[in-house]
Amino acid sequence: MKFLPYILKHLRRSWVRTASTVLAMSVCIFLFCTLRTFVEAVTWNLQSAKSSLLVTRHAVSLVFNLPVAYKERIAALPGVRGVAATNWFGGSRRPNDFKDFFPNFAVEVADYLPMHPEYILPEDQKRAFLEDRRGCMIGRKTADRFGWKIGDTFQLESFIPPYRVGKPFEFVVRGIFDTDLARFPGTDTTAMFFQWKYLYEATGQRVGAGTYVIEIANPAQATAIARAVDALFDNSDAQTKTETEAAFRASFASLAGNLALLLNGIALAVMFTILLVTANTMSMAMRERRTEIAVLKTLGFSSARVMGLILAESAFLGALGGTVGIALGVVMIRNLTNVPFLGDAVRGFPNLGLSPMIATLGFSAALLLGILAGFVPALLAYRSRITDMLRQV
Amino acid sequence: MAMVELQKVRRVYRRDTQEITVLDGIDLTVPEGEFVALMGPSGSGKTTLLNLIAGIDRPTSGVVRVAGTDVGQLSESALAQWRSRSIGFIFQFYNLIPVLTAIENVELPLLLTRLSRKERRDRAVTALKVVKLADRASHYPRQLSGGQEQRVAIARAIVADPKVLVADEPTGDLDARSAEEILGLMETLNREFHKTIVMVTHDPRASQRAHTQKHLDKGVLREEA
Numbered sequence: 180m181k182f183l184p185y186i187l188k189h190l191r192r193s194w195v196r197t198a199s200t201v202l203a204m205s206v207c208i209f210l211f212c213t214l215r216t217f218v219e220a221v222t223w224n225l226q227s228a229k230s231s232l233l234v235t236r237h238a239v240s241l242v243f244n245l246p247v248a249y250k251e252r253i254a255a256l257p258g259v260r261g262v263a264a265t266n267w268f269g270g271s272r273r274p275n276d277f278k279d280f281f282p283n284f285a286v287e288v289a290d291y292l293p294m295h296p297e298y299i300l301p302e303d304q305k306r307a308f309l310e311d312r313r314g315c316m317i318g319r320k321t322a323d324r325f326g327w328k329i330g331d332t333f334q335l336e337s338f339i340p341p342y343r344v345g346k347p348f349e350f351v352v353r354g355i356f357d358t359d360l361a362r363f364p365g366t367d368t369t370a371m372f373f374q375w376k377y378l379y380e381a382t383g384q385r386v387g388a389g390t391y392v393i394e395i396a397n398p399a400q401a402t403a404i405a406r407a408v409d410a411l412f413d414n415s416d417a418q419t420k421t422e423t424e425a426a427f428r429a430s431f432a433s434l435a436g437n438l439a440l441l442l443n444g445i446a447l448a449v450m451f452t453i454l455l456v457t458a459n460t461m462s463m464a465m466r467e468r469r470t471e472i473a474v475l476k477t478l479g480f481s482s483a484r485v486m487g488l489i490l491a492e493s494a495f496l497g498a499l500g501g502t503v504g505i506a507l508g509v510v511m512i513r514n515l516t517n518v519p520f521l522g523d524a525v526r527g528f529p530n531l532g533l534s535p536m537i538a539t540l541g542f543s544a545a546l547l548l549g550i551l552a553g554f555v556p557a558l559l560a561y562r563s564r565i566t567d568m569l570r571q572v
Numbered sequence: 573m574a575m576v577e578l579q580k581v582r583r584v585y586r587r588d589t590q591e592i593t594v595l596d597g598i599d600l601t602v603p604e605g606e607f608v609a610l611m612g613p614s615g616s617g618k619t620t621l622l623n624l625i626a627g628i629d630r631p632t633s634g635v636v637r638v639a640g641t642d643v644g645q646l647s648e649s650a651l652a653q654w655r656s657r658s659i660g661f662i663f664q665f666y667n668l669i670p671v672l673t674a675i676e677n678v679e680l681p682l683l684l685t686r687l688s689r690k691e692r693r694d695r696a697v698t699a700l701k702v703v704k705l706a707d708r709a710s711h712y713p714r715q716l717s718g719g720q721e722q723r724v725a726i727a728r729a730i731v732a733d734p735k736v737l738v739a740d741e742p743t744g745d746l747d748a749r750s751a752e753e754i755l756g757l758m759e760t761l762n763r764e765f766h767k768t769i770v771m772v773t774h775d776p777r778a779s780q781r782a783h784t785q786k787h788l789d790k791g792v793l794r795e796e797a
Binding site (some may be wrong): 181182184185188189191192470471473474475476477478479480481482483484564565566569 | 689732
């Protein structure tokens with residue numbers, strides 16, 4: 180600690196250089212934290228996928244619905260415990276305004292809820308939800324966000340053409356669900372579920388099932404049952420594609436995998452560039468201070484101590500840049516939803532926020548970058564001979 | 573008692589395939605409390621000899637014993653520790669750290685001790701008082717004249733109370749008046765604080781202030797006055 184003022188004074192010596200290095204480092208850490216947060220948000224709910232669930236969808240695209248009649252045929256297959264139709268409704272409170280967007284689904288509640296123990300709902304609320312055609316259950320986060328309570332009503336209008344019926348759908352909050360993230364990590368409590376029949380009837384029974392969620396008795400038979408389901412409809416107009424819930428989510432968010440690779444690549448490239456910039460800064464600073472290093476050694480500072488001082492200075496630069504970068508990241512991510520265009524894209528992500536883990540990772544990366552950047556100049560100072568350095572003055 | 577003792581010291585530098593003998597069989601004894609001036613033309617090996625005495629260079633052969641320690645036998649870290657305790661170095665160009673104030677520069681060697689912050693400060697103030705610069709404690713080197721900078725450098729050299737002071741042309745970058753002040757100060761340190769001083773100088777007037785003058789020529793001690 181007694182060397183800290185010495186280190187700080189050196190950082191203040193060329194404050195423009197120090198400030199620009201800290202700024203470069205902070206931009207790097209800011210990018211790292213923001214990109215990691217983005218990737219984490221995209222891939223977050225993959226964690227909650229269950230091995231006992233299969234998802235059947237139209238073989239061509241998710242855009243096309245499946246016939247309602249498929250349910251009975253799937254349910255009759257051996258090893259199948261239950262089947263529930265689900266449709267992504269894509270509703271928003273104001274048409275084409277996604278500022279208040281939250282994920283909303285039409286589901287066959289009686290079949291769907293037993294498959295999803297992660298949605299924890301009091302029994303009386305569950306009953307009320309089942310009995311009310313306009314009823315819905317909403318996640319705690321969405322309830323808190325809009326201040327909705329049991330019995331409140333609200334309207335949603337879908338942007339998907341088949342679900343647009345000339346007026347908004349009206350819903351009554353019959354249940355507010357929580358979850359236990361320790362048991363069910365990745366569970367989204369921003370989602371809203373309503374009766375599939377409400378959608379079906381309101382659209383004049385013209386829509387089918389977006390997907391069928393299938394619960395199977397033995398996860399080891401997932402592949403065989405998936406094949407059996409698809410084989411059922413091989414010769415029909417609407418062929419199916421069945422896969423595990425995890426594979427479905429991953430393919431649905433196939434973008435996520437590539438995006439993660441791309442964003443991680445960008446973050447790594449930026450970090451490497453900043454490493455070179457900081458290493459250059461440290462090398463310049465050390466070259467200017469050759470005499471000082473020689474003087475310190477003459478005064479009795481050991482080579483290891485001189486090396487430690489340089490590394491500490493470099494690490495301090497990193498830590499400072501990391502702190503500023505994380506602060507920038509927190510502010511940016513908090514306000515990301517207000518950014519035009521980009522805000523609409525990220526609003527649907529549950530759990531969007533700079534997690535302590537990413538912040539710690541970002542800070543550690545900054546510290547490591549700082550230390551790595553200072554390593555070569557520190558090593559050169561360690562190895563340098565006093566007489567050589569004094570002679571070169 | 574000999575404070576500095578050199579026996580058959582050789583220092584050879586290797587440049588590519590060529591060997592350059594800078595010091596060739598130097599024998600030198602400096603008694604405790606002595607003030608010695610090392611003189612000689614450029615390239616005669618004065619600074620190399622001083623560096624060997626100060627423990628910032630090692631002899632190619634021979635023995636360098638300072639304050640009873642065989643300097644050549646110490647490891648790198650032990651030598652650094654020894655320097656911090658036993659040697660005060662005064663440079664020609666002062667070599668103060670520009671981002672530190674006068675008192676912080678003086679305090680620098682004490683950072684290697686276990687003294688408390690207050691003790692370090694007190695000792696630094698005392699050293700600055702010895703060089704009559706206590707009133708400039710909070711000034712940065714750029715705010716001081718050359719003579720004042722050298723006095724701060726001397727305060728830094730004596731703050732850890734070393735037995736030996738080595739000075740490499742301490743007046744070489746100063747005007748006559750400042751040089752006179754510095755030489756007076758070194759005399760005081762020798763006379764009143766009993767420091768053994770080895771000073772390299774080109775200046776005959778400076779060498780006159782020493783008790784003994786030694787002349788180096790082409791790496792050999794030629795004569796003693």
